Amino acid sequence: MMIRHMSSSCLQGHVRKAQALVSLGRTEEALREYLVCLSIEPDCRLAQTEAHKLLGDLLAPVTDQVPEHISDYSSLLSFRAHIKNSINTPSQIFSPSLWLSVSSLASTPPAPEMQEDERKPEVRRPDHCFLLKRKWSSTDENTEEGGQERRDDHKRAKSEPAEATDPLSSAVSDVLDPKDLECSLCMRLFYEPVATPCGHTFCLRCLERCLDHNPKCPLCKEELSEYLVQRQFCKTVLMENLISKYLPSELIERQRIHQDEMAEFSNLNKNVPIFVCTMAFPTVPCPLHIFEPCYRLMIRRCMETGTKCFGMCLEDNLKGFADYGCLLEIRDVKFFSDGRSVADTIGRRRFKVIQHSERDGYNTADIEYLEDVKVEGVAQRELQSLHDTVYDLALVWVNSLKTEQKERIEGHFGPMPQKDSELQDSPNGPSWCWWLLAVLPLEGRAQLPFLAITSLKERLSGIRKVLLFMAHSKHR
Ligand SMILES: [Zn+2]
Ligand SMILES: [Zn+2]
Missing domain, CATH: 2.30.130.40 (LON domain-like)
Known part of the structure; x- marks a missing residue:
């Protein structure tokens, strides 16, 4: 009787302590107290229900909040395990789907070495992309930021008619996300992909731009000076074939972007x-x-x-x-x-x-x-005579140069051009004028106004002035 009374008050103490711990949110400790209660009094209903509840709470977060993801995670884990096993088997025959998965899991680039203004504003989390992609493809939910866009991409990839009858093709297009075949420098589908000796793949042009700044791999920082010296950026044909086979519409879009850019770069007016x-x-x-x-x-x-x-x-x-x-x-x-x-x-x-x-x-x-403005009649005849006079003056100056001076000039700019047969044929006027302006000891500021002149007469008069000034200062 005495013992029973003692254990009952002791039990009350543990119950109160457990309740206090629950209210403090210290679930694990509360559970321990209820289990102590049950060791004292195994039939205690309160301790039984509370312990059961706490146990449920402790295990619940995974099952309660993301029950639909469980299968997803497990499939991911088994997929990773599958990849690992496959890698460990050297005799494994190459499988595109396997290879793609490996590449997407391995592509966790640190900030690529590109100047801030050269980088696209889009921020990507490549280490998550595989996981997220699996999630979208199986649950079709769209809670992540940017989810819509990615999901659309995936749909496009899936909607490709890429030989749906071929089980390998359909398996590949199921796991293949265009994002997996993106260059980590331009964040676009690989265009003319090249692989570095360290095993990283980039668009040829993107890699070249990085190497302009620093001869190191933009991802792993491996020294690429030797690679740069050889300048043999071999395209990875396998990657190109994969893209053209499994992402044909993405490739067409990527080619269009490239052609648009080339057209833009080719514009010689804008x-x-x-x-x-x-x-x-x-x-x-x-x-x-x-x-x-x-x-x-x-x-x-x-x-x-x-x-x-x-x-x-x-x-x-x-x-x-x-x-x-x-x-x-x-x-x-x-x-x-x-x-x-x-x-x-x-x-x-x-x-x-x-x-x-x-x-x-x-x-x-x-x-x-x-372009030079053309003149006719009397003006043309006057122009011809001015031209001949200035040409002779120019010859006098050139012939007055010391041999080594003349050689240096001719080595750099070539010999002085002959007179043109037709004075006004070229929209630039006679080429000897430009040659002379380049070799005369004039500063850039003095040379520049000649570029703006569109009247040959004015240009010849200007040159005459310079030649007369030089002849004058020489004889002084
Ligand atoms: Zn690129
Ligand atoms: Zn690398």
């Missing part, structure tokens, strides 16, 4: 790339050493589009670059192993800048080409 460096003139050669990352990109684009042209402008403290410039055409470009290059260019046409802008780190401009 957003023309501008090299801000030196004074360039029509018909005059202009050799350039290209080492800055933004200009490496610019030169590559000029070559890829096939225009082989860009504008050359002098620097301007206020506007960034001068309002007048000359379109240069690349005749030849030699790439060095470290990514630098030397471009042999020649001046083609003069232009006036209408609008200054920028693209991917280099300057661009909307431009308008300039």
Whole structure:
């Protein structure tokens, strides 16, 4: 009797303690107290129901909140296990679906090394994408941010008629998300994918842009100097085949984007790339050493589009670059192993800048080409005689140069051009004028106004003034 009374008050103490712990949210400790109660009094109804409830609470979060995901997670786990097992079996025959899964699980890029302004604003969580994708494909729910877009992507991938009769194809398109075949640099479907020696895949152009800044893998930072030296960016044909087989419509869209970009880069009136460096003139050669990352990109684009042209402008403290410039055409470009290059260019046409802008780190401009205004009759005859006089003056000056000076000039700009047979044939006027302006000891500021002049008479008068001034100062 005594013992029973003692255990009853003791039981009450544990019950009260357990209730206090419940109200504090300390579920595990409360459960322990109720279990103590039951060890003292196994028939205690209160302790029985409370312990059962707490036990349920402790185990519930998984089952209560995400019951529909259980099968999903387990399938994911078994899928991972499957991949692991497959990798451990060297004799495993290559399976695209397996390979894709591995690539998507492995693609957890740290921030790719690209300049902030070059990066797309879209933020991606590649380490989650596989998990999320599985979730969407099986539960069809759409609670995650950006879920709609991803789900649409998946639907598009699934809706592809990619040989639905082939069980492998349909299995692949079930697990294949276009996001798995995205370049981690441009966040778009791989275009002309290349793999680095460290095993990472990027679009050719994206990788080149990264290597302009730093010869390291943008993902794992492995040194790629040797790779860069060889400059053998081999396309991964397997990846291309996978994309064209399983994501044909995405590929068409990606090709369209590429073509649109190329068309944009090819426009020689709007957003023309501008090299801000030196004074360039029509018909005059202009050799350039290209080492800055933004200009490496610019030169590559000029070559890829096939225009082989860009504008050359002098620097301007206020506007960034001068309002007048000359379109240069690349005749030849030699790439060095470290990514630098030397471009042999020649001046083609003069232009006036209408609008200054920028693209991917280099300057661009909307431009308008300039042509000489033609004259006839008396004005034409006067022009011819002025031209002949100034040409003779120019010859006198050139012949007055010291041999080594002349050799240096001719080595750089070539010999002085002959007179044109027809004075007004070229919209640029006679080429010897431009050659002379390039070699005369004039500063850029003094040379620049000549680009803007569209009257041959005015240009010849200007040149005559310079030649007379030089002859005068020489004889003094
Ligand atoms: Zn890319
Ligand atoms: Zn790498």
